[in-house]
Amino acid sequence: MTQLSHIRNFSIVAHIDHGKSTLADRLIQMTGTVAQRDMKAQLLDSMDIERERGITIKANTVRIEYPAKDGQTYILNLIDTPGHVDFAYEVSRSMRAVEGSLLVVDASQGVEAQTLANVYQAIDAGHDIVPVLNKIDLPAAEPDRVKAQIEDVIGLDASDAIPISAKSGLGIPDVLEAIVTRLPAPHGDRDAPLKAMLVDSWYDAYLGVVVMIRVMDGVIRKGDRVRMMQTNAVYGIDKLAVLKPQMVDIDELGPGEIGVFTASIKQVRDTRVGDTITHERKGCDAPLPGFKPAQPVVFCGLFPVDAADFENLRDAIEKLSLNDASFSSEMETSAALGFGFRCGFLGLLHLEVIRDRLEREYDLDLITTAPSVVFKLHMKDGEVRDLHNPADMPDLTYVDHIEEPRIKATIMVPDDYLGDILKLCQDRRGIQLDLSYAGSRAMVVYDLPLAEVVFDFYDRLKSVTKGYASFDYTISEYREDFLVKMSILVNEEPVDALAMMVHRDRAEARGRAMVEKLKELIPRHMFKIPIQAAIGARVIARETLSAMRKDVTAKCYGGDASRKRKLLDKQKAGKKKMRQFGKVEIPQEAFISALKMDG
Amino acid sequence: MQEDWRDGGFGIYVHWPFCQSKCPYCDFNSHVAERVDQSRWLTAYLAELDRLAAEVPGRLVNAVFFGGGTPSLMQPDVVAGVLERIRKLWPQANDVEVTLEANPGSIEAGRFRAYREGGVNRVSMGMQAMRDEDLRRLGRMHRVAEARAAFDIARDCFDRVSFDLIYARQDQSLADWRAELDEALAMAVDHLSLYQLTVEEGTVFAERFKRGQLRGLPDEDKAADFYEVTQEVCGAAGMQAYEVSNHARPGAESRHNQVYWRSGDWLGIGPGAHGRLTLGSRRWTTEAPRAPGEWLATVGRGLAGELPREALTPGERLDEFLIMGLRLSEGIALDRMLGLAGKGLRADIQAELESDGLILMGNGRIATTERGRLVLNHVIRRISEGLS
Ligand SMILES: Nc1nc2c(ncn2[C@@H]2O[C@H](COP(=O)(O)OP(=O)(O)OP(=O)(O)O)[C@@H](O)[C@H]2O)c(=O)[nH]1
Ligand SMILES: C[S@@+](CC[C@H](N)C(=O)[O-])C[C@H]1O[C@@H](n2cnc3c(N)ncnc32)[C@H](O)[C@@H]1O
Ligand code: SF4
Ligand SMILES: [Mg+2]
Numbered sequence: 012m013t014q015l016s017h018i019r020n021f022s023i024v025a026h027i028d029h030g031k032s033t034l035a036d037r038l039i040q041m042t043g044t045v046a047q048r049d050m051k052a053q054l055l056d057s058m059d060i061e062r063e064r065g066i067t068i069k070a071n072t073v074r075i076e077y078p079a080k081d082g083q084t085y086i087l088n089l090i091d092t093p094g095h096v097d098f099a100y101e102v103s104r105s106m107r108a109v110e111g112s113l114l115v116v117d118a119s120q121g122v123e124a125q126t127l128a129n130v131y132q133a134i135d136a137g138h139d140i141v142p143v144l145n146k147i148d149l150p151a152a153e154p155d156r157v158k159a160q161i162e163d164v165i166g167l168d169a170s171d172a173i174p175i176s177a178k179s180g181l182g183i184p185d186v187l188e189a190i191v192t193r194l195p196a197p198h199g200d201r202d203a204p205l206k207a208m209l210v211d212s213w214y215d216a217y218l219g220v221v222v223m224i225r226v227m228d229g230v231i232r233k234g235d236r237v238r239m240m241q242t243n244a245v246y247g248i249d250k251l252a253v254l255k256p257q258m259v260d261i262d263e264l265g266p267g268e269i270g271v272f273t274a275s276i277k278q279v280r281d282t283r284v285g286d287t288i289t290h291e292r293k294g295c296d297a298p299l300p301g302f303k304p305a306q307p308v309v310f311c312g313l314f315p316v317d318a319a320d321f322e323n324l325r326d327a328i329e330k331l332s333l334n335d336a337s338f339s340s341e342m343e344t345s346a347a348l349g350f351g352f353r354c355g356f357l358g359l360l361h362l363e364v365i366r367d368r369l370e371r372e373y374d375l376d377l378i379t380t381a382p383s384v385v386f387k388l389h390m391k392d393g394e395v396r397d398l399h400n401p402a403d404m405p406d407l408t409y410v411d412h413i414e415e416p417r418i419k420a421t422i423m424v425p426d427d428y429l430g431d432i433l434k435l436c437q438d439r440r441g442i443q444l445d446l447s448y449a450g451s452r453a454m455v456v457y458d459l460p461l462a463e464v465v466f467d468f469y470d471r472l473k474s475v476t477k478g479y480a481s482f483d484y485t486i487s488e489y490r491e492d493f494l495v496k497m498s499i500l501v502n503e504e505p506v507d508a509l510a511m512m513v514h515r516d517r518a519e520a521r522g523r524a525m526v527e528k529l530k531e532l533i534p535r536h537m538f539k540i541p542i543q544a545a546i547g548a549r550v551i552a553r554e555t556l557s558a559m560r561k562d563v564t565a566k567c568y569g570g571d572a573s574r575k576r577k578l579l580d581k582q583k584a585g586k587k588k589m590r591q592f593g594k595v596e597i598p599q600e601a602f603i604s605a606l607k608m609d610g
Numbered sequence: 611m612q613e614d615w616r617d618g619g620f621g622i623y624v625h626w627p628f629c630q631s632k633c634p635y636c637d638f639n640s641h642v643a644e645r646v647d648q649s650r651w652l653t654a655y656l657a658e659l660d661r662l663a664a665e666v667p668g669r670l671v672n673a674v675f676f677g678g679g680t681p682s683l684m685q686p687d688v689v690a691g692v693l694e695r696i697r698k699l700w701p702q703a704n705d706v707e708v709t710l711e712a713n714p715g716s717i718e719a720g721r722f723r724a725y726r727e728g729g730v731n732r733v734s735m736g737m738q739a740m741r742d743e744d745l746r747r748l749g750r751m752h753r754v755a756e757a758r759a760a761f762d763i764a765r766d767c768f769d770r771v772s773f774d775l776i777y778a779r780q781d782q783s784l785a786d787w788r789a790e791l792d793e794a795l796a797m798a799v800d801h802l803s804l805y806q807l808t809v810e811e812g813t814v815f816a817e818r819f820k821r822g823q824l825r826g827l828p829d830e831d832k833a834a835d836f837y838e839v840t841q842e843v844c845g846a847a848g849m850q851a852y853e854v855s856n857h858a859r860p861g862a863e864s865r866h867n868q869v870y871w872r873s874g875d876w877l878g879i880g881p882g883a884h885g886r887l888t889l890g891s892r893r894w895t896t897e898a899p900r901a902p903g904e905w906l907a908t909v910g911r912g913l914a915g916e917l918p919r920e921a922l923t924p925g926e927r928l929d930e931f932l933i934m935g936l937r938l939s940e941g942i943a944l945d946r947m948l949g950l951a952g953k954g955l956r957a958d959i960q961a962e963l964e965s966d967g968l969i970l971m972g973n974g975r976i977a978t979t980e981r982g983r984l985v986l987n988h989v990i991r992r993i994s995e996g997l998s
Contacts, residue, residue, distance in 0.1 A: 535830075537966050537988065560834035563986040565805040565855050567937060568677075569623055569870045570884045573895055575933045576926060582991050 025115035026123035027094035033177040067093040097358030100305040108225035111194030118152040123481035142172040199266025204295040205229030220276035236291040246274035305337040307355025312380035314351030327373035387414040402507040414489040424480040439463035522552035532601040535559035618874020619672035625880030626681040634814035639882035654909040663699035673866035682712035690728025707865040714757035732770035772801035781826035800862035881905040941977025959996030
């Protein structure tokens with residue numbers, strides 16, 4: 012058991028790529044938590060997809076022991092968090108488990124959108140915050156300018172900000188010392204009934220569901236019978252451990268401590284993040300406030316390219332959802348694409364990550380349909396329906412009005428690019444809420460429809476600002492607007508997988524862009540193919556793909572036979588990646604590519 | 611299936627891999643060499659002929675083809691030596707066709723008579739264009755006047771003379787191509803090969819194309835117009851296409867190339883040459899090492915000038931039969947197709963291709979129409995799908 016005064020719990024938060032995971036590496040390394048030979052860069056990013064993309068997706072906790080200058084040894088629980096906005100939920104729940112935050116700011120880039128978002132969350136959670144200026148080894152680092160920026164933009168005292176290089180290890184001892192001296196120790200009553208917060212849970216192939224907890228009051232021991240207060244389920248603790256970052260068994264966890272247990276829980280879905288865990292007998296009276304589960308905000312259809320793979324897709328989705336409760340799925344049938352699933356995600360990166368994992372870990376070839384948000388249909392009879400899929404849009408005569416989710420977006424951008432950003436937001440039906448400056452950087456706050464952002468807003472933002480803008484958002488509210496369903500007809504037949512909800516005023520432009528794109532994406536056929544965008548029965552844009560006229564090899568002699576045969580094999584394989592709509596074959600990638608707008 | 615190749619006949623292809631310069635559009639196995647010890651090459655060719663004759667003795671030779679590269683750079687005694695050995699090793703058809711590809715330069719023309727004496731009875735000349743400016747842009751060494759002179763000499767020496775043109779060139783207009791084609795037809799004897807310029811992977815043209823420096827090439831629709839004009843003009847002159855890019859008066863078709871298109875058997879001799887051999891129930895693809903030096907050294911050491919052989923699966927065999935046979939206006943015989951596929955063409959696919967005007971059925975054959983030949987890759991794919 013560790014005395015409260017000798018515990019420090021903190022999260023490491025920052026904008027994407029500012030060096031959180033690298034700082035965690037150094038803290039782990041300098042305290043000897045992991046043997047030198049087992050160290051590798053971004054050690055905590057253990058998923059394949061995290062290592063490949065060089066980003067953190069899942070928050071990770073490590074318990075380290077630090078002998079401080081005062082001669083005492085402290086237990087530090089650090090939580091490395093993801094920077095990407097899709098995984099903001101990981102950050103917010105992590106913060107609930109700790110008392111302080113290290114705010115990492117890349118000294119060559121300065122304060123960015125997620126820096127701000129994370130700081131405000133830390134302040135809301137009542138954290139003490141230690142600012143850390145990272146990457147001072149870079150020639151472009153300007154620690155003084157960034158310090159001033161932290162004070163101007165965030166209003167946080169940066170006079171004691173610690174300059175470090177997480178890469179080289181410079182300044183790390185100062186960080187360790189600051190954790191002990193500048194962050195608070197946790198509070199808690201060892202003699203009170205057990206009260207622990209369920210911080211996270213995941214599925215382990217060998218151990219089943221692993222539950223991570225932060226003990227507030229009381230003591231939890233191996234063999235205890237505990238109750239989850241929200242689900243009211245009772246479990247016996249099979250294994251109790253701390254993460255170093257491997258599991259190391261421990262006999263008990265007391266107030267202020269963070270650890271994990273297993274209790275023969277079958278599914279991650281059986282656990283609720285934010286739930287309160289107490290003893291079955293003599294439990295605590297009032298649960299912790301808890302927090303709202305992460306809600307999927309972006310939906311799309313996932314269909315197997317080869318219809319015979321449907322059962323495999325079902326299995327794969329089931330297995331993945333075992334471990335990721337923020338991803339939802341429901342069976343869907345499409346006239347165009349056959350059987351598949353309508354899946355919900357936290358954002359587009361989350362969607363990509365899940366799709367990648369399904370394709371790679373389960374060897375599937377998938378068609379992804381247009382991502383959509385959840386619209387609220389207010390029916391004339393007073394009923395309110397959620398619309399997850401534009402293809403399910405009911406007859407308009409029954410609909411009174413439609414609401415869509417709006418977001419509050421914060422964009423930080425060098426003022427040279429401000430004009431482009433304002434234009435982009437305006438084009439996407441944005442309403443400007445605020446505009447302020449910090450040095451040569453502007454901070455703009457916009458009210459935007461989520462639907463206009465989910466698809467390629469972030470890509471556009473990066474390309475118009477050459478990567479210098481950063482972006483963060485939170486969902487604000489549902490609001491009514493003049494929204495209509497736009498159908499796409501290929502060879503006079505509606506393709507349900509290409510239908511989308513659009514604002515009436517933008518429908519013509521969207522429709523035009525879609526049909527032009529599709530004209531490029533669909534290969535020529537033996538007949539000409541009209542491609543149309545329509546609202547109800549009214550065609551608002553039309554292109555015609557002319558018939559194929561020439562596809563033949565001029566020379567083919569004895570030496571060419573083998574080569575031509577291989578080419579034919581390739582064509583046949585390519586055809587398998589196409590979907591048949593009436594007489595027309597549409598390539599699999601067209602469903603996503605058609606939505607990318609260049610303007 | 612064992613005797614299926616007999617419908618195509620038996621041919622021998624001899625590859626000469628050297629040229630005076632490398633043309634920027636060419637992806638053939640051709641190289642520019644300082645000095646070539648031609649007697650060593652002759653010895654090697656003879657060794658390969660002997661080796662293969664032991665495997666397929668007694669076959670009746672329908673055609674021999676010297677291709678390249680530029681075979682008109684071969685010394686006449688080398689050509690004569692190869693032909694003499696072929697005659698010794700295999701029986702010859704009465705009408706055996708012996709073709710040599712020639713570049714239309716004056717030096718080559720000087721050797722024509724000697725080739726004839728050695729047994730060559732047909733030449734195919736790489737005219738390529740009847741416009742000096744276009745020959746220059748194609749990177750050719752000769753000029754039109756020189757080519758015409760070489761052609762006249764060839765006509766004096768051989769009964770059968772063909773020539774090749776490349777069209778759908780940079781900045782070419784349909785009107786000018788009509789005029790050029792008229793000039794070519796006026797000159798032609800009874801056979802013409804007319805190829806649309808193809809930007810082949812790995813060539814200088816391909817590099818230029820990628821960098822956007824090969825401008826003025828026709829798009830798909832214009833290329834189709836070029837093809838249609840070509841069919842119309844040649845047809846009116848009595849030189850119908852008997853294959854996608856080959857035109858002849860009836861009876862003057864290239865016998866050797868028909869061996870390929872009718873899926874006969876042929877020996878491929880020389881660097882990079884491919885062959886097909888039906889032995890028992892299997893059909894083998896043969897391929898020689900591509901690098902001239904490597905091939906010569908291998909054969910010189912008494913080894914086979916061949917990479918490991920591969921047997922075609924029944925499906926591959928069928929696909930090749932379709933790929934090659936559907937190029938011909940005579941098309942393919944249904945009974946051969948049935949023999950290779952083990953089943954007939956799916957009725958819906960046949961109906962679709964017929965109603966699209968791409969194929970014609972009759973006399974126990976499937977043949978592509980002119981329109982079908984223009985989109986041949988599509989037709990082949992559909993028929994192959996309709997048989998699997
Ligand atoms: N030069 C330099 N590069 C650094 C330093 N710290 C981190 N980096 C690099 O910055 C990149 C991002 O580092 P990470 O530690 O993955 O950043 P992160 O904040 O965890 O990123 P996310 O988890 O995706 O939000 C990597 O390429 C690191 O090598 C530093 O002190 N100096
Ligand atoms: C083996 S090549 C001829 C060899 C001979 N050395 C010559 O160039 O005349 C056969 C014919 O293919 C044609 N050809 C070669 N490369 C071509 C290309 N890239 N596009 C179209 N036709 C081509 C030319 O007409 C050439 O005459
Ligand atoms: S002369 Fe013929 S074979 Fe030689 S490089 Fe030119 S096109 Fe190719
Ligand atoms: Mg990270």
